[in-house]
Amino acid sequence: MKGPTILLLSLLCWTVSGAGNSGGSSGGRPSISTSELRQESENFLRVDQSLTQPSISYQGRTSASATNDNAARILITNVPRSAMASDTVSRMNQLLDNYEANTNTREDHTRQEQTEEGAFLDALMRTPVMTQLQTFLTQKNLLRGTTLRQALNNIWFTQYRRGGRQIASSGFEHVFVGELKGGKVSGFHSWLNFRKGETEGNLDYKGYMRHIDLNGKGSIVKARFEWLNQPKPVGSVFLGTTPELEMALYTLCFYARPDSRCPIQLANNRLQIQTWTFTNRGKKVIGTPKLSKMSYWDNPANMAADTLPSTNPFGNYTVVDTVPKEILHMIDPHWYQFPPMNPLWYSLVGFWVVMMGCLSVAGNFVVLWVFLNTKSLRTPANLLVCNLALSDFLMMFCMFPPMVISCYWQTWTLGAFFCEVYAFLGSLYGCVSIWSMLWITLDRYNVIVKGVSAEPLTSKGAMMRILFTWGLSLAWCLPPFFGWNRYVPEGNMTACGTDYLSEDAFSHSYLYIYSVFVYFLPLLANIYLYFFIVQAVANHEKQMREQAKKMGVKSLRSEESQKTSAECRLAKVALMTVSLWFMAWTPYLIINFAGMINKASVTPLFSIWGSVFAKANAVYNPIVYAISHPKYRAALEKKLPCLACATDGRDNHSEVVSTATTNEKSESA
Structure with a gap:
């Protein structure tokens, strides 16, 4: 029958x-x-x-x-x-x-x-x-x-x-x-x-x-x-x-x-x-x-x-009423009590995601293109930057069109399989982005704090870090396909993610352990590394002022000090980037823990902010590096004059020197 x-x-x-x-x-x-x-x-x-x-x-x-x-x-x-x-x-x-x-x-x-x-x-x-x-x-x-x-x-x-x-x-x-x-x-x-x-x-x-x-x-x-x-x-x-x-x-x-x-x-x-x-x-x-x-x-x-x-x-x-029947089995009963969000929210979120998607896809593509096509920028340290840009590019390229479609229809319309794939890719690329930021911070720490005593980053070392990052991310994002938690539609029904509303302790264990290795560990490591980076920068600036005072000159700016100044500026840029990353991923953590600890506080509108802030993270990085990296700005001005953001490319080399480029020169010498 x-x-x-x-x-x-x-x-x-x-x-x-x-x-x-x-x-x-x-x-x-x-x-x-x-x-x-x-x-x-x-x-x-x-x-x-x-x-x-x-x-x-x-x-x-x-x-x-x-x-x-x-x-x-x-x-x-x-x-x-x-x-x-x-x-x-x-x-x-x-x-x-x-x-x-x-x-x-x-x-x-x-x-x-x-x-x-x-x-x-x-x-x-x-x-x-x-x-x-x-x-x-x-x-x-x-x-x-x-x-x-x-x-x-x-x-x-x-x-x-x-x-x-x-x-x-x-x-x-x-x-x-x-x-x-x-x-x-x-x-x-x-x-x-x-x-x-x-x-x-x-x-x-x-x-x-x-x-x-x-x-x-x-x-x-x-x-x-x-x-x-x-x-x-x-x-x-x-x-x-x-x-x-x-x-x-x-x-x-x-x-x-x-x-x-x-x-x-x-x-x-x-x-x-x-x-x-x-x-x-x-x-x-x-x-x-x-x-x-x-x-x-x-x-x-x-x-x-x-x-x-x-x-x-x-x-x-109810917010569930327009969901296609083939994914109803994935919907937690918690969402049946809520009316749909105001259509204005869907329009605003859809507009925001379109804007973020276009900026991120274009920005990260340009970052990859400029770094990979400029010989002076093809350094081991910049491989980590390229990996970050790649994960951000793939995240928005794969994820912003489905979310825009869902915002237009005000529900998830792509079926159960693509819901799971969407959630998996979001988790995967987010994990890669987080760990790539950690490796970039560690590189800044080695250059600024340890200085010449640190072992220079090699291309092999950079590739090993990149492979480790993707392997670790896959290891943490595949378990929901095999029963350790699961990927389900979120309360706003425009995106999919992990199931934080399940009352099963086994599912909760996945989210707790995932949070440790993908959020808390990178966060604490960044705080630890930046404590010493800021301390080293402060000590360096203090020493420079004291030395200038003793010599009776306005400042000391030798070639080496120019390099150190560039390193300090890059440290500040990296600190800003990680702070923006913190702002991007913390809402997801709050939503996950609220769903496990106080389910009543999680509404469809509350659940949408995780996706909104996370996708904004993919836009921050190309903007930050385009503004802060002098060699990148010079290369961008040369290759795409209409997009150049440098003020005057002639003094970039003498004013600020990229730490990554300096390390590469040291290696080749």
């Missing part, structure tokens, strides 16, 4: 009037406008013979990542007998015990169960809501030679495999009953089974995130709960609504907007149902509806007072 057909339906907050898919469908389907869908869904609610509403006790707020119980009592405290006596409600209740919860346990679809399903469908077809749906679908020629009852039976009760070997699932079971898969509750969007679970003591309500009222004809709640001792970090459930209303809404969008967002409206609340479809034995069936988005913004009058703090001008979307 082919893979199961899956339809993922998620109620989404629709914030801008008229936004969304206003056109028709593809594949020869008739055009159905947004206004038609909204009007038809309101018609369903209007003709619905609503139930006497149950009593609801929302109690405390919670989040997807919370572990405490914020609800001491049950959610559905009382259901009137008249509601339970409704024909469709009583027929649905008969179906709730017909299914195995585990998706790996084969379903035994008995004749008695098929009879009960038929009775439920017959009851549905007697309702005004289904009459309204059938009229609309017939007018739009969407049923195509079949009756609505046959269509409902096919798309809701066809059984199939859900990722395992057993035929153990159906659309009805997943949506209205719930399933257990991978240690978590999957589906489960029906208040009838929710009430049944609370009554029998196998469902524990933990608190709510959001809820809206449907003008006395039900409500929708986004909540956290446990069922059969398995967690449901984020679950959206209709409360007090009729089975025919829920099934009509899902079925309408299944036909009208397959594989796209379906705008609807209930009690003036503009919502969406997101549909994704797959094929099961040549037929499309409903597999995975998910209610996740609810809007207060379009109808503030419907807001309860205790929901006001959670509302925002962009509605009650």
Whole structure:
């Protein structure tokens, strides 16, 4: 049997009037406008013979990542007998015990169960809501030679495999009953089974995130709960609504907007149902509806007072709602509680990354080109500079286009594989950059502090350092592919990185040890080396002033002292470069540790700054070296006069001499 057909339906907050898919469908389907869908869904609610509403006790707020119980009592405290006596409600209740919860346990679809399903469908077809749906679908020629009852039976009760070997699932079971898969509750969007679970003591309500009222004809709640001792970090459930209303809404969008967002409206609340479809034995069936988005913004009058703090001008979307389904398994439940960022942030970040990307790619390419094509600059020390420029060039060349694309679409659109590759490359090039900076600092230390007593850096020594840097970086960046931590989308959904939200101690160990070898060790080494560099510079300047005073001259500037002056200037430049590196990579460290220690403090907007600052680091280095390295400036002016940044190339050689060049001359002599 082919893979199961899956339809993922998620109620989404629709914030801008008229936004969304206003056109028709593809594949020869008739055009159905947004206004038609909204009007038809309101018609369903209007003709619905609503139930006497149950009593609801929302109690405390919670989040997807919370572990405490914020609800001491049950959610559905009382259901009137008249509601339970409704024909469709009583027929649905008969179906709730017909299914195995585990998706790996084969379903035994008995004749008695098929009879009960038929009775439920017959009851549905007697309702005004289904009459309204059938009229609309017939007018739009969407049923195509079949009756609505046959269509409902096919798309809701066809059984199939859900990722395992057993035929153990159906659309009805997943949506209205719930399933257990991978240690978590999957589906489960029906208040009838929710009430049944609370009554029998196998469902524990933990608190709510959001809820809206449907003008006395039900409500929708986004909540956290446990069922059969398995967690449901984020679950959206209709409360007090009729089975025919829920099934009509899902079925309408299944036909009208397959594989796209379906705008609807209930009690003036503009919502969406997101549909994704797959094929099961040549037929499309409903597999995975998910209610996740609810809007207060379009109808503030419907807001309860205790929901006001959670509302925002962009509605009650979650930041995960636009993520492609193939990477949903990579998303930590923590992110489901957050609305999407303001689109302005995506625009600003996208603009910033474009600007940084262009400057970095061009700047580092020019640095490499000038150093490698200027004989006087091809020194062992400058090989380290070239390695730094290479890692910065590759980082931005490979990473800024995907992030710009993601900012444009306001979510990661390149799939799971490229998400992992993106995160791996970012970690790899960042590690190479950090260790290259350390080797450059060590070279400055040997030249300035140890002086002639230091062993000169050779080309072989420089290459060994470069190979060690790349080898070490690979050693630290490959483990997430093999289970020691993992690469996942970040909270803003525009970039990918390491998983700092996992509660697994084994994953945490990777981040702690990685931080030691890729952040703290290079940082402490730089501080140690620069302490002695600054001390040596200060002592040298003091000695020069004292000697000049004794001799009664203004200053002492022999050729050797000119070289020392150049070394001091380069030390200051290197210190500035490492300080900028510190500013670039520290935000990532803070975000990682915050995710492990205080997850509640990490928001999608907070998570985006790591990428922003890290990518700026790739721009600093070519600018710093272009301004500070006199030989480079002279070569740049000669090769590209239009880009020259030197003031006067004639005195560069006599005014400042590159330490790296001086060392090379000493070697050749």
